[in-house]
Amino acid sequence: MVGGGDGAFIGAVHRIAARLDDCYELVAGALSSQPARAAASAAGIRLAPERSYADYAEMARCEAARPDGIDVVAIVTPNYLHAPVATAFLEQGIHVICDKPLAITLAEGEALAALALSKRRVFALTHVYAGYPMVRHARAMVAAGDIGEVRLVHVEYAQDWLAEAANQGADYQKNNWHNDPLRAGAAGCLGDIGSHAYHLAAFVSGMQPDQVLDDHVQVMLRYPNGARGMLWSSQMATGCENALRLRVYGSKASLAFDQENPNQLWMTPQGGTAQRLTRGRVRGSAAEAVTRVPSGHPEGYLEAFAQLYRDAAAQIIAVETGQAMQSHALDMPDVGDGVAGLRFMDAVLESDRRGSSWVALRA
Amino acid sequence: MVGGGDGAFIGAVHRIAARLDDCYELVAGALSSQPARAAASAAGIRLAPERSYADYAEMARCEAARPDGIDVVAIVTPNYLHAPVATAFLEQGIHVICDKPLAITLAEGEALAALALSKRRVFALTHVYAGYPMVRHARAMVAAGDIGEVRLVHVEYAQDWLAEAANQGADYQKNNWHNDPLRAGAAGCLGDIGSHAYHLAAFVSGMQPDQVLDDHVQVMLRYPNGARGMLWSSQMATGCENALRLRVYGSKASLAFDQENPNQLWMTPQGGTAQRLTRGRVRGSAAEAVTRVPSGHPEGYLEAFAQLYRDAAAQIIAVETGQAMQSHALDMPDVGDGVAGLRFMDAVLESDRRGSSWVALRA
Amino acid sequence: MVGGGDGAFIGAVHRIAARLDDCYELVAGALSSQPARAAASAAGIRLAPERSYADYAEMARCEAARPDGIDVVAIVTPNYLHAPVATAFLEQGIHVICDKPLAITLAEGEALAALALSKRRVFALTHVYAGYPMVRHARAMVAAGDIGEVRLVHVEYAQDWLAEAANQGADYQKNNWHNDPLRAGAAGCLGDIGSHAYHLAAFVSGMQPDQVLDDHVQVMLRYPNGARGMLWSSQMATGCENALRLRVYGSKASLAFDQENPNQLWMTPQGGTAQRLTRGRVRGSAAEAVTRVPSGHPEGYLEAFAQLYRDAAAQIIAVETGQAMQSHALDMPDVGDGVAGLRFMDAVLESDRRGSSWVALRA
Amino acid sequence: MVGGGDGAFIGAVHRIAARLDDCYELVAGALSSQPARAAASAAGIRLAPERSYADYAEMARCEAARPDGIDVVAIVTPNYLHAPVATAFLEQGIHVICDKPLAITLAEGEALAALALSKRRVFALTHVYAGYPMVRHARAMVAAGDIGEVRLVHVEYAQDWLAEAANQGADYQKNNWHNDPLRAGAAGCLGDIGSHAYHLAAFVSGMQPDQVLDDHVQVMLRYPNGARGMLWSSQMATGCENALRLRVYGSKASLAFDQENPNQLWMTPQGGTAQRLTRGRVRGSAAEAVTRVPSGHPEGYLEAFAQLYRDAAAQIIAVETGQAMQSHALDMPDVGDGVAGLRFMDAVLESDRRGSSWVALRA
Structure with a gap:
């Protein structure tokens, strides 16, 4: 380490x-x-x-x-x-x-x-929220066409601790490297938590936008297939703890995930009744492979984090031994996801420099 | 009639x-x-x-x-x-x-x-959601400074019935004047439900944006005081019934209201604990004046609608008799709100015409 | 009147x-x-x-x-x-x-x-909660066998206003006829709100218990088919507003209804995923016949009350004209429901007198 | 091991x-x-x-x-x-x-x-649910008098897997020692999960009942101070995953905890507004000492389990070294809790044998 x-x-x-x-x-x-x-x-x-x-x-x-x-x-x-x-x-x-x-x-x-x-x-990047079983299930549902064609992607990640920090004055800010552009990168809140939101949206929807427009880390997204999206991130969102939430609307159904309640995934078919899918009750190898304890026994953030370590171990063993890799390990965020995130941040910052206008995102 | x-x-x-x-x-x-x-x-x-x-x-x-x-x-x-x-x-x-x-x-x-x-x-405009007691309470809290300076306004209004309609084919669409630009106005979904979302955000926050940028009825808002906002409206949001939701983040606290659960208003102070304020339990004349039955006995859409009629009656009586008006009647949406909504729609459509760029909103 | x-x-x-x-x-x-x-x-x-x-x-x-x-x-x-x-x-x-x-x-x-x-x-008894569309839907589901054989019925009705009253002293109590046994009946909280809970449980489950045992308006129920139940009612349940809640567990599925959120009914099949059924989206004549506004536009307590008046009107017209009655009117609580409730209260009070032992309920 | x-x-x-x-x-x-x-x-x-x-x-x-x-x-x-x-x-x-x-x-x-x-x-007994930070916070609040005198304790623990098992036939049942009285104890569901429910209620309320009456693991409780309670446990509760829920009503406030959402604790003051207390945001040494990650980053069942191991380690170190023990370790369920649970089960089974009548619980 x-x-x-x-x-x-x-x-x-x-x-x-x-x-x-x-x-x-x-x-x-x-x-x-x-x-x-x-x-x-x-x-x-x-x-x-x-x-x-x-x-x-x-x-x-x-x-x-x-x-x-x-x-x-x-x-x-x-x-x-x-x-x-x-x-x-x-x-x-x-x-x-x-x-x-x-x-x-x-x-x-x-x-x-x-x-x-x-x-x-092997290069694992700990976008931890990709380790939740219900996030993997959502990704698998989208990939299998269960929600039809994706039309809208809304993701947000809101915290309130910088509003706290502001009240505590400059010293706190100075001593926290998260707030120092030289050590944290230029992107501040965008890099700190916006990158998680971006990854989650891409991980589940299976899509990367090709145009972005930003205003104060409210980012509009346009996807190659005509879908639209929104990414919002803030660390001054009063009262928010760690509110990472994703909604994906497809032509057949929509999905909603809230990181603060990670054992659930809401699925609503068009015109129909909302269903609360739960870890341990959903049938599907993506979620089942990464589930440790039965339904109703909550798993959390540390388990999601551990999953990425487990995925990395599976990839390393496969590389070192030449054996086939367990399929769950393919869901591990890697260096390619990191590059995609940096491209997104670059485009967002470019949009800012151009007065919040549309900027193409490199594929 | x-x-x-x-x-x-x-x-x-x-x-x-x-x-x-x-x-x-x-x-x-x-x-x-x-x-x-x-x-x-x-x-x-x-x-x-x-x-x-x-x-x-x-x-x-x-x-x-x-x-x-x-x-x-x-x-x-x-x-x-x-x-x-x-x-x-x-x-x-x-x-x-x-x-x-x-x-x-x-x-x-x-x-x-x-x-x-x-x-x-008297000219009452039935922006019905302004008739909910908890919406009036939210407006009164903002006006009283209870949440501090407003920094962010997020409002959305999502339904899925046009996705249904698409599946039912052209006849349904043709016969429904909501979808005919000549009879419904140019704005389609924006005019039909986006105008409600816009009014709700303005009614509670007490603020009108001065710049907007639109992409498929995802609208970014900039307010004169530097606050930012988002308005999203769709009638193809798979699985949504009548999902009108407002969040207002201030420097001291945030508020969240969901029209499908209108007897509640969530208030979370900075760094603190979410509180579920309920109709009948909140103390405050704005909500109390428009509450009919005790807490825990749900009021709904028809009562909110009736409230606007009650407000209009109070205004008419005051105009006709010269008597003082009950204070609740001042919360009635009127012709001025209608003009503000039309200005907003004009600016949004102008943003579209200009390829989703920023457009100033006339005061 | x-x-x-x-x-x-x-x-x-x-x-x-x-x-x-x-x-x-x-x-x-x-x-x-x-x-x-x-x-x-x-x-x-x-x-x-x-x-x-x-x-x-x-x-x-x-x-x-x-x-x-x-x-x-x-x-x-x-x-x-x-x-x-x-x-x-x-x-x-x-x-x-x-x-x-x-x-x-x-x-x-x-x-x-x-x-x-x-x-x-015609003798209508205003057990108002039987007027909610989702309560009627629940009743219809049970009657149609959708949840299988009923095994458990849990109902509770909790308020906190008597705890308030206690703090306000004796005068408040004295002046409120609800608390005067001579004017309210012997049963106090049991008659005031427990009777609603009892009716709701019977209305939805289609069953009357044949044995009861009471301790401070915590009432155990035994049904003729071997099912068990619980009824709890209190007006000193700190923090409760009007918390009438029913759960019915059948061999195939369970149902849950919360009066404070009356536009929803939760249905969970055995081993499966909870579904949030909503008024306006459920297909079923019992609910559809008593629904006024589309899904997502909340109806509440006053609409439920109005429904009983509408049912009574339909019954009266049928009696007076000899015409066939609309089917929704058959769901109107009537004098027979009132007698069943009084029998229940009598048995509960008898259980109290016998030191909280089991008492048979007259059929 | x-x-x-x-x-x-x-x-x-x-x-x-x-x-x-x-x-x-x-x-x-x-x-x-x-x-x-x-x-x-x-x-x-x-x-x-x-x-x-x-x-x-x-x-x-x-x-x-x-x-x-x-x-x-x-x-x-x-x-x-x-x-x-x-x-x-x-x-x-x-x-x-x-x-x-x-x-x-x-x-x-x-x-x-x-x-x-x-x-x-040291003898640690893994009543795991006592390891949740918000359960410890609830216990600390009751002990500090924050909710006043306890008047009502409602606890339930419902699962549906035996209903599943019933559908799968006798072999499954035979091969699962949980269902074999000789290996699991006489109490079946009561011992398996009812004992958890009993411990949780006692752990938070700080009280043991002195009389019980049981009917099919619906158990009425009477406490020495006049408080009443209910414990319900079932493994045939259709649709329930691991639904362990506790409500404690005091003279000043009530508390509600749901094991499936363990990062939250609801507190409602008399006549007031429900507050959603969250792990990481509550101030109080009992919860803070056992919290690993910040608010909004969910902890779950495994962390609660680990906490008991951490408590046991702290007790063992204190015993072996003679050093003072960290205060959180005092919340570790131990052999005394186990005895209390067995006394409760004995009394419940005795109540059954006597036809569901009241039985005194040995202190």
């Missing part, structure tokens, strides 16, 4: 996710770039001292050289380090599980995608 | 609304422009034969001439007749309750507004 | 209900037993002075004698007067619409049932 | 729970009483072969004798083995984490409680 020293929220989440299904053993880390903090953090999670590093590049070299070196690295640093760290490990032939966003520029992201491809390494 | 012959849905609704609070007596009508249907319809609701007309202009003249002539006319014709019928009755000094939209062109609407003003007649 | 003078809540509700569908004209009343209040109340609703009475017995006699006398009387007095007033009008051959409960003793109720039968008069 | 061989659902859940917070290492097991299955199961989870046993008594002896022997055993066998297995390990001075119910007879349970006390060993 690179990043994830004491007190880092997402590092702890990654470690739980890695443990949950017992597919990984954590044996080495560059948990912090400050040597003392790195060592203390490593001790806190019982890493052997000789496999605790303060420099990720050294870790990549040393671990690649060890006979018992790591197979895969988890990258949980601030955003601006995702690309250089991933590059260092890919160069050494080590698989990568990387927190999103993939990189802070599209160029970096495209270079990573090319590198992962040439090195034939 | 003009319009509302046998089988006309909205005419029957207006008659129920007028009866519900016992403020009106229905004594005359031009229920249809076909004499036989007009007479049969009038007999069906026990109008005296001599006060059943087939020509609204004749009705306006004759009723104005009778000592026991009508005080107020309800106009429930197809949209294109709203303006000429209203003009005929206003010219005779008769108050008007008119179904929405006000007219099919902005010019017509502005002329009506001027006429109503010069004649000092 | 007997009862329903100025300020009486339920009297006003009955008048709205009678007006809503335009089947009735209110022409006479004994609105209060205090002559001055009776006269003032009558004037307030524009009754002719000669048809305002202070004595219900006089009203029954005089109206029966008039050529234009009333066809039907609505009784909205305190409970203890229901039986004597109904008797007076039935004796004169006048149909009756009576607020619930039917009477304050079972003997009174049985006498009324016998009288109504012998006089061949 | 004892029990939990390949394919055993609850064994896998316990292992995830143990891993999730990284407080445990699984080093030994008697995963099955069939030697071959035990060995294969142990290999499947990478136990050292010498620490895989087919006999739990041998495991207890051998592990106690090893210098690196286990500190604590997790018991996930069929119910009838809980007591003998726990006894064997307690006798060897090994702490116990035991699936519920504690035992299949009250006598066994009381003996276990005495043994654990005399041995001063």
Whole structure:
């Protein structure tokens, strides 16, 4: 693991996710770039001292050289380090599980995608919400034509913590790298949570828009098939906790998913009655393959996160052994999804620069 | 009443609304422009034969001439007749309750507004959703500053019946004047239900946008104070019944209202806990004045409609007697709201003509 | 109308209900037993002075004698007067619409049932919740076998206003006849709202229990077919507004209805997915016959009340004209339902007297 | 671990729970009483072969004798083995984490409680629902007097899988030890899920009833302070997944919790507005201490289960080191809760034997 020293929220989440299904053993880390903090953090999670590093590049070299070196690295640093760290490990032939966003520029992201491809390494990107069983079920329903042709895609991701931050004044903002364009990328809220919303919409609908128009992270979407869409993202949406919601309207039925209630998926046929599909009750291999406990026993965010680790393990085992891969692993978000997200962000920022006009999205 | 012959849905609704609070007596009508249907319809609701007309202009003249002539006319014709019928009755000094939209062109609407003003007649426009107690409470909360400065306004109105209609083929479409631009106005879905959404957003937020950009009745809104908004309206939203929903995010709290559950209003303070405010339990004169039955005894669409009739009655009595008006009557949508809605529709259509670019909205 | 003078809540509700569908004209009343209040109340609703009475017995006699006398009387007095007033009008051959409960003793109720039968008069009892379209749909589904054999019936009716009252002290209690056993009947909360719960459960399930056991208006039910049930009623259920809820579990599916959300009915097949059936979207003559406005346009308590008036009108017309009756009118709660409710209350009170033991319910 | 061989659902859940917070290492097991299955199961989870046993008594002896022997055993066998297995390990001075119910007879349970006390060993009983943060918050609110005096406790736990089983015929039933009285205890559904419901009600309300009356696992409760209650449990409740719901009505406010939506707790003050309290937003040490991820990121069943393991670890560390215990660990269900549950089941079964009459519950 690179990043994830004491007190880092997402590092702890990654470690739980890695443990949950017992597919990984954590044996080495560059948990912090400050040597003392790195060592203390490593001790806190019982890493052997000789496999605790303060420099990720050294870790990549040393671990690649060890006979018992790591197979895969988890990258949980601030955003601006995702690309250089991933590059260092890919160069050494080590698989990568990387927190999103993939990189802070599209160029970096495209270079990573090319590198992962040439090195034939697995590159998982933790768009966690793609790990929910009901999201996978939604994706499978759309792909199977169950809702007909997609006509409308509405996705939103709203939180209120920056409104809180604003009340707490400048210091809080300064100390949080999420709000620092140099470390988080230019896109702020868009990169932080808008990228999740974009991925979720694309993951379920199976479509990427070809034109966008943005005004304050209210983004209009036009799809090649004539469908329309909306993406809204805000971290100043008063009263919202982690309100990621997707609606997809097809010619036969519509789907609605709310991340805060992830064990449900609403499906309403045209002119008909809303049905509350639930994890554990839906029949369909996409959801069943990633379901751990019976219906009515809620799964949550950590299980979704763990699913991506499980998918990555399945892909790595398939690559390393040449065996066939379990089908659920194909749903793992990867470096290609990361590039698509960066293209979207670039186009949105371009729309802003042009006074909120329509901008084509590169395919 | 003009319009509302046998089988006309909205005419029957207006008659129920007028009866519900016992403020009106229905004594005359031009229920249809076909004499036989007009007479049969009038007999069906026990109008005296001599006060059943087939020509609204004749009705306006004759009723104005009778000592026991009508005080107020309800106009429930197809949209294109709203303006000429209203003009005929206003010219005779008769108050008007008119179904929405006000007219099919902005010019017509502005002329009506001027006429109503010069004649000092009450002109109620039945934007029915403004009659719900919890909508009035929301408006009062915003006006009182309870949610702070408004930053975001999201409103949507989605139905699926045109998707149904598409499946039923062309005849259904042809025979339904809602889908005929000459009789319904140019705006189609925008005029039919988008105008309700626009009014609701303005009614609660107290704000009109000054710029709009439209793409397939997904409309981005910019407000003079820097707030942003979205209005979405569709009659092909698979699975939606009558999904009119409003969210207003302020600096202190947010509000959310869903027309299909109109006895509730959700209020969430920044960083806090969502509260389900209910009709009959909220303390506040705006809601209390228009509440008929105790909390937990649901009121619905017909009561909201009846409220507008009650408001109009209160305004008419105040105008006729010179007495002070009950405060609830000030919340009645009127000819000015109709003009604002027509301006909005004009700007939206202009945005379309310009390839979905930003268009200024006349104040 | 007997009862329903100025300020009486339920009297006003009955008048709205009678007006809503335009089947009735209110022409006479004994609105209060205090002559001055009776006269003032009558004037307030524009009754002719000669048809305002202070004595219900006089009203029954005089109206029966008039050529234009009333066809039907609505009784909205305190409970203890229901039986004597109904008797007076039935004796004169006048149909009756009576607020619930039917009477304050079972003997009174049985006498009324016998009288109504012998006089061949319609006797509607306003168990209002039987007027909701989705309740009628639930009843029809059970009757058609759609949920299989009924195994469990859970009904509850919870309010919190007596907890409020307790805080407001004795005066409030003293002045409210609902809390006076002599005027409200012995049963208190049981008679006031428990009787509604009992009727709703019987109306939908089509079954009457044959044994009951009560502890503080938590009542266990045993049905002849081996099914079990629970009825709970409280007016001190903190935070509850008007929480009447019914669940019926059959061998094939279950149904759930919540009066505070009356446009919905939840149906879940065994092992399957919950479906939210909605008024206006369900296909079935029971619901369709009593639906006024399209799906998504909420109907509420007043429309349910009006439905019972509409049913009564249909029954009266059929009796008076000999014509066939519209089928929806057969769902009207009547004097027989009132007797069943009184039998239930008697058995519950008997269970209390015996220290909460099982008591057989007379068929 | 004892029990939990390949394919055993609850064994896998316990292992995830143990891993999730990284407080445990699984080093030994008697995963099955069939030697071959035990060995294969142990290999499947990478136990050292010498620490895989087919006999739990041998495991207890051998592990106690090893210098690196286990500190604590997790018991996930069929119910009838809980007591003998726990006894064997307690006798060897090994702490116990035991699936519920504690035992299949009250006598066994009381003996276990005495043994654990005399041995001063930690005895965790996995009433998993006590691990939810919002359940802990509810308990803390009641204890702090936030809802006033408790007047009513309604708890229910409904599933539909036995209705499924009935349709699948006798074989399924025969092969499932949950339905075999000899292995599951006499109580069937009552022991299987009713015991969870009972624990949840007691855990939150802080009260044990002193009288019960049962009819088909509809149980009436009377509490020493005069409060009343209801417990209903069924595994033939058509359409129910895992519907464990608790409502507690106090003199000041009511609480409602639904296990299928465990990140929420509804609190409604008397006469007031329902508030949706959420995990991560409530301020209160009981919930905050057991919350892993921020509000809006759902936690679920596995996290609740893991919490009990975390509580047990905290208790064991405190016992072994003499250090002060973290306060959250005091909320861990233990052998005393197990005894209380068995007393409740005994009284319920006694009520059945006496024809559903009132039975006193031993304190």
